Amino acid sequence: MTADHSLSRLDDDDYPAYTMGRAADMLGTTPAFLRAIGEAGLIAPLRSEGGHRRYSRYQLRIAARARELVDQGTPVGAACRIVILEDQLEEAQRINEEHRDRVRPRGTADA
Known part of the structure; x- marks a missing residue:
């Protein structure tokens, strides 16, 4: 493995770099919470x-984000569903914006 490859992982949001204990510590929660949302x-x-x-x-x-909702009193299952829906909405909005950018005639402003 080259140094460049190793360093590229530092910028990779999807690289699984954190153990359960470290992740729980960073979030201020317990491993049980991480297992529950999994x-x-x-x-x-x-x-x-x-x-x-x-x-x-x-x-x-x-x-x-799920922990924020749970801390506000939302049950874990419901918090997970909310976060999933928020993520799906964000992705749909991004796709819609990309589509608008492709079909918008040049020189026109947003409505």
Whole structure:
């Protein structure tokens, strides 16, 4: 593995760099919370060769949003569904914007 390849992982939001313990510590939560949101289908951590869960920065951001909702009193399952729907909405809005940019005649302003 080259140094350039190793350094590129530092910028990769999807690289599973964090162990469960480190992820829980960073989020101020417990490993049980991370397991619960995994079981609810919100995140699916990669597994190391030894079978340990590994989380990416993207997954930690998603988990942090779920934790915010849970801290506000939302049940874990409902919080996970809300975060999934928020993520889907954001993606749909991005796709719509890209589509608008492709079909908008040059020189016209947004309506």
